[in-house]
Amino acid sequence: MKKKKIGVYICHCGGNISDYVDVEKVRQAVEGEDIVFLAKTTMFACSDANQREMVNDIEANGLTSVVVASCSPKLHLLTFRNVSQRANLNKYTYVHANIREQASWAHSDNKIGATEKAIHLVKAAIAKANYAEALESNKVKAQKSVAIIGAGVAGMKAAISLSNKDCEVILIEKEPFVGGRVAQWNSLSTTTETGKEIVKRLYDDLITRDNITICTNSEVISNKGSVGNFTLKIKTTPRYIRQSFHPEDLTRAIEVCPVSVPDEFNFRLTQRKAIYKNYPGEYPQTPVIDIKNCTRCGACEKVCPAVDFNEKEEITEITVGSVLMATGFDPYTPGYGEFGYATSENVITLPQFKRLIDEQSGTLVYKGKVIKNIAYIYCVGSRQTKGDNTYCSRNCCTSTIHAAVTAKSKFPDINNFHFNRGLRTYGKQEILYADSLRSGDIYLQSYEDGLPTVTIEGNKTIVKINDILTNGKEIEVEADLVVLVTGMVPRADNKVGTLFKLPKGRDKFYNEIHMKLRPVETVIDGVTIAGACQGPKNIAESVNSALSAATKSYSIISKGELESEPLVAIIDQDKCTWCGACEKACPFDAILKVEDKGKIVAEINNSVCKGCGMCAPVCEPDAINVTACSSTEIMSMIDTLV
Amino acid sequence: MAKINPSFGKELKKYGAINFNACYNCGNCTAVCSLSTEDVSFPREMVRVSTLGLEDEIQSSLKPWECYYCGECSTHCPQEANPGELMMSLRRYLTAKYDWTGLSGLMYKSLPLTISAFVLSLIGVLYFAFSVNFDLEKMVHWGHLFEMIAIGTVGFVILLPNVARMWWLTILKPGTKVPFKKYVSSIGELIVHMFTQKRALGCDDNQLRWFEHFIMVIGYLSLLFTTVFLNWFSSEYLIVTLFGYLVSTIVFVVTFDFVLSRIKKKKQISKHSQPSDWFFVIWLFLMGLSAFMVRLFIDLDLLESNKWLYLVHLTVLVQWALIIVPFGKWTHFLYRSFAMYFAKLKA
Ligand SMILES: Cc1cc2nc3c(=O)[nH]c(=O)nc-3n(C[C@H](O)[C@H](O)[C@H](O)COP(=O)(O)OP(=O)(O)OC[C@H]3O[C@@H](n4cnc5c(N)ncnc54)[C@H](O)[C@@H]3O)c2cc1C
Ligand code: SF4
Ligand code: SF4
Numbered sequence: 001m002k003k004k005k006i007g008v009y010i011c012h013c014g015g016n017i018s019d020y021v022d023v024e025k026v027r028q029a030v031e032g033e034d035i036v037f038l039a040k041t042t043m044f045a046c047s048d049a050n051q052r053e054m055v056n057d058i059e060a061n062g063l064t065s066v067v068v069a070s071c072s073p074k075l076h077l078l079t080f081r082n083v084s085q086r087a088n089l090n091k092y093t094y095v096h097a098n099i100r101e102q103a104s105w106a107h108s109d110n111k112i113g114a115t116e117k118a119i120h121l122v123k124a125a126i127a128k129a130n131y132a133e134a135l136e137s138n139k140v141k142a143q144k145s146v147a148i149i150g151a152g153v154a155g156m157k158a159a160i161s162l163s164n165k166d167c168e169v170i171l172i173e174k175e176p177f178v179g180g181r182v183a184q185w186n187s188l189s190t191t192t193e194t195g196k197e198i199v200k201r202l203y204d205d206l207i208t209r210d211n212i213t214i215c216t217n218s219e220v221i222s223n224k225g226s227v228g229n230f231t232l233k234i235k236t237t238p239r240y241i242r243q244s245f246h247p248e249d250l251t252r253a254i255e256v257c258p259v260s261v262p263d264e265f266n267f268r269l270t271q272r273k274a275i276y277k278n279y280p281g282e283y284p285q286t287p288v289i290d291i292k293n294c295t296r297c298g299a300c301e302k303v304c305p306a307v308d309f310n311e312k313e314e315i316t317e318i319t320v321g322s323v324l325m326a327t328g329f330d331p332y333t334p335g336y337g338e339f340g341y342a343t344s345e346n347v348i349t350l351p352q353f354k355r356l357i358d359e360q361s362g363t364l365v366y367k368g369k370v371i372k373n374i375a376y377i378y379c380v381g382s383r384q385t386k387g388d389n390t391y392c393s394r395n396c397c398t399s400t401i402h403a404a405v406t407a408k409s410k411f412p413d414i415n416n417f418h419f420n421r422g423l424r425t426y427g428k429q430e431i432l433y434a435d436s437l438r439s440g441d442i443y444l445q446s447y448e449d450g451l452p453t454v455t456i457e458g459n460k461t462i463v464k465i466n467d468i469l470t471n472g473k474e475i476e477v478e479a480d481l482v483v484l485v486t487g488m489v490p491r492a493d494n495k496v497g498t499l500f501k502l503p504k505g506r507d508k509f510y511n512e513i514h515m516k517l518r519p520v521e522t523v524i525d526g527v528t529i530a531g532a533c534q535g536p537k538n539i540a541e542s543v544n545s546a547l548s549a550a551t552k553s554y555s556i557i558s559k560g561e562l563e564s565e566p567l568v569a570i571i572d573q574d575k576c577t578w579c580g581a582c583e584k585a586c587p588f589d590a591i592l593k594v595e596d597k598g599k600i601v602a603e604i605n606n607s608v609c610k611g612c613g614m615c616a617p618v619c620e621p622d623a624i625n626v627t628a629c630s631s632t633e634i635m636s637m638i639d640t641l642v
Numbered sequence: 643m644a645k646i647n648p649s650f651g652k653e654l655k656k657y658g659a660i661n662f663n664a665c666y667n668c669g670n671c672t673a674v675c676s677l678s679t680e681d682v683s684f685p686r687e688m689v690r691v692s693t694l695g696l697e698d699e700i701q702s703s704l705k706p707w708e709c710y711y712c713g714e715c716s717t718h719c720p721q722e723a724n725p726g727e728l729m730m731s732l733r734r735y736l737t738a739k740y741d742w743t744g745l746s747g748l749m750y751k752s753l754p755l756t757i758s759a760f761v762l763s764l765i766g767v768l769y770f771a772f773s774v775n776f777d778l779e780k781m782v783h784w785g786h787l788f789e790m791i792a793i794g795t796v797g798f799v800i801l802l803p804n805v806a807r808m809w810w811l812t813i814l815k816p817g818t819k820v821p822f823k824k825y826v827s828s829i830g831e832l833i834v835h836m837f838t839q840k841r842a843l844g845c846d847d848n849q850l851r852w853f854e855h856f857i858m859v860i861g862y863l864s865l866l867f868t869t870v871f872l873n874w875f876s877s878e879y880l881i882v883t884l885f886g887y888l889v890s891t892i893v894f895v896v897t898f899d900f901v902l903s904r905i906k907k908k909k910q911i912s913k914h915s916q917p918s919d920w921f922f923v924i925w926l927f928l929m930g931l932s933a934f935m936v937r938l939f940i941d942l943d944l945l946e947s948n949k950w951l952y953l954v955h956l957t958v959l960v961q962w963a964l965i966i967v968p969f970g971k972w973t974h975f976l977y978r979s980f981a982m983y984f985a986k987l988k989a
Contacts (some may be wrong), residue, residue: 245757417646438650438661440648442663442693442694443666468690469667470696476643
């Protein structure tokens with residue numbers, strides 16, 4: 001082995017390190033080592049000036065490897081790898097030592113000890129650098145196409161964004177119509193556009209684009225492969241109505257259908273037929289027959305020739321490079337008797353209330369009764385102290401106030417009473433809150449340990465609270481209608497999440513890798529998340545995350561080829577006896593069982609393996625090694641440290 | 643248990659409250675208020691009970707009188723909810739509630755009614771002048787007599803029962819038990835506050851306004867004393883004459899400044915003037931000025947040929963004594979000082 005020439009750089013981090021670690025002492029301690037060619041201290045290793053100096057040093061002295069002792073590798077490992085690459089060194093010869101989080105910050109009370117530890121850490125890094133090998137990245141061909149699951153605002157917006165790039169988009173929607181929840185809301189907070197107008201605008205845009213395929217009434221039923229090459233099977237349920245139809249015939253067909261089922265679009269406030277359309281301007285324009293509830297009586301067929309019961313379910317297989325998940329949320333359903341839900345007929349949920357005020361004009365009537373006093377009970381199903389939903393649903397405060405203000409302008413005689421737990425109308429939504437106050441809405445507040453109560457006395461519904469804004473005084477309102485401000489919960493049907501093994505957070509929504517640093521990526525390579533499936537979001541936030549996820553998904557596949565870290569596990573197939581222990585240990589499903597020369601052995605899927613090393617220690621015959629963490633490298637580091 | 647009355651806000655707006663329901667309970671107003679204490683905390687609490695329309699709470703509260711309206715709260719309110727003006731309108735509302743005749747409330751809420759009352763008084767004075775054939779001597783004599791009778795009647799028939807009602811609403815009705823001894827031992831509080839308004843000094847940077855108000859009150863009371871009991875217009879004594887000139891001057895000069903600042907609207911307190919505020923300051927100014935002029939014309943021997951001047955003075959006086967004193971803003975002189983007395987009893 002040719003003797004190494006290593007360059008060592010020890011960073012002050014502007015004082016973050018040098019206030020506790022004597023960096024000059026560290027430099028002197030390593031300077032004399034045989035393989036160290038030069039050792040320098042620097043105020044900010046990451047600064048442009050220092051990076052340039054490093055490139056010069058490497059090129060002028062023919063250094064074979066570089067060690068930087070600075071902050072966490074999470075922050076700057078890539079920075080310094082790139083510096084090596086710019087100086088024509090293989091970037092995997094770079095070794096990082098963390099003397100900030102692990103020495104100066106951890107031992108700010110013991111400067112001598114911190115310095116000593118830093119010396120050890122740097123020496124260990126030098127020992128590793130001695131054995132560091134030049135590696136090449138793995139390359140896999142990637143499909144330049146993205147499957148988007150869910151055609152709510154998030155999914156549709158992501159589709160448009162991706163279609164602007166040269167990328168095929170397959171937009172898969174489970175329901176017969178696109179738009180998701182937003183299609184269900186008429187007027188919206190913080191925008192003058194109605195939900196339906198937004199959906200129409202997006203859909204009109206989508207259908208003009210050649211590189212977008214929209215599949216409604218469709219679900220992903222299987223998933224194989226990994227980043228770059230996901231093979232998905234899509235099951236499409238037919239509409240049982242041909243594309244070309246006479247609108248009058250269809251209206252007749254809907255009229256004659258004898259079936260009547262609760263209308264989920266109106267949150268079960270009303271009934272609909274088995275052949276239906278949720279609202280006139282809905283997209284796609286063709287209505288649908290809900291075959292599960294259809295009795296096949298044939299009444300519609302007789303009046304409308306476009307009805308076709310012979311249409312068959314279809315299964316299509318597609319291969320895409322990346323998957324963008326945008327399956328949205330469900331509104332929380334209160335438990336039986338929770339604030340009088342289901343036990344009092346004057347109690348409804350916020351989504352129901354929104355549908356109710358959309359549908360009516362003149363006077364507000366519910367179940368035949370004119371409504372004057374409305375009590376809104378906030379945080380139902382959110383910020384729970386007893387249940388699991390400890391999170392805040394973020395948008396419900398604003399949505400409620402907006403609904404209340406809208407209701408008041410539509411029905412001026414009503415009084416709004418808001419029983420809240422502290423309002424979260426952040427940003428410009430505060431203006432809405434101020435408007436509501438000015439229009440005379442009354443806000444009553446409690447903490448989580450003094451929630452309001454709903455009692456039914458005869459045909460009266462009384463809401464009581466110990467109002468913390470009035471010195472804890474007990475205040476009561478006789479409400480004609482109680483609106484439970486239900487928050488957002490993950491979709492009850494999570495089959496698709498299970499299919500992709502998407503991890504969930506504490507709130508049970510899909511989880512990103514890092515809330516701030518990698519907000520739309522999941523630990524499943526190639527699968528990004530957007531919109532309210534990731535956690536409660538309003539439309540603007542959903543759209544922001546959708547654009548971000550679209551860009552991320554595209555960046556993965558844009559080159560048509562994937563470069564993955566060569567830091568993966570390697571199986572010595574001669575030693576492997578396939579006991580299956582590694583397969584169980586791998587958190588990323590990167591281990592495949594294959595046949596090689598007539599023998600069953602393990603194989604690593606390089607594009608999925610993250611080189612975490614969970615498999616290596618469980619392998620009894622010691623058939624697994626992890627690149628860049630070979631036994632020689634690790635042992636030499638341990639020798640220096642102890 | 644309390645029931646919300648959302649329509650109370652509309653009622654209170656008639657007394658001059660503006661936008662108070664915009665309050666989002668941040669408490670900035672209470673924090674900046676230099677008179678609010680931990681035990682007697684306002685104005686947010688009063689904004690709150692007003693928003694909810696808890697009338698019993700408001701009627702039993704002395705807090706509106708404990709505010710001397712420096713306006714700091716309104717300046718600092720991020721919602722522009724005007725807590726200072728709310729306190730002011732609560733004082734008007736309470737004045738109306740204390741008044742057993744109910745006329746205060748009607749006049750606060752209706753400007754046409756107030757104007758009618760003023761016109762009616764004018765007609766009364768003219769009728770009286772006709773009936774005595776504009777005989778100056780008779781007019782001055784009866785004018786003086788009227789003053790004495792009016793003071794007695796208004797005091798005993800209107801003001802005293804109203805103070806008693808205030809006592810009932812704020813002490814008896816809420817069930818506060820006060821031993822008789824305390825009524826006696828606390829009486830000093832009433833006297834001190836009545837004649838010094840010393841609590842107003844607790845407001846930041848308020849020394850000048852307090853001083854103006856203080857000499858105005860002293861000036862007004864002295865003018866009352868000089869005209870009624872020393873019979874200034876007919877007095878032969880030089881000392882009485884000069885004293886009358888002095889105190890009437892104080893009254894019209896200070897009130898002139900008050901009127902001016904209400905016109906300029908520079909200070910928070912003078913930004914929102916209700917008709918009752920205008921009538922109060924303007925009539926006080928007219929009283930001081932017309933009294934001064936009448937005596938001056940007497941001394942210059944000009945009054946006989948300028949009887950109209952005395953009629954003007956008499957009209958102002960009648961309107962003041964029959965409208966503003968019993969049913970207008972004048973009563974705050976009483977209620978403020980009694981409020982401090984009752985607060986001491988409650989403490
Ligand atoms: C009562 C209420 C009022 C609101 N008001 C406002 C407001 O005024 N302003 C505002 O900005 N926001 C408002 N919001 C929030 C807004 O509804 C959401 O931000 C928005 O719907 C999120 O969009 P999305 O596309 O992420 O999810 P969704 O709208 O839920 O859409 C998800 C789509 O995915 C589909 N899908 C689900 N699972 C699958 C699957 N397995 N396969 C295929 N497709 C699937 C669904 O059918 C749906 O079409 C309100 C929310 C509520 C509850
Ligand atoms: S947004 Fe408001 S109503 Fe919704 S959970 Fe959060 S605090 Fe409660
Ligand atoms: S400062 Fe304004 S908003 Fe804040 S509590 Fe006082 S009145 Fe209400």
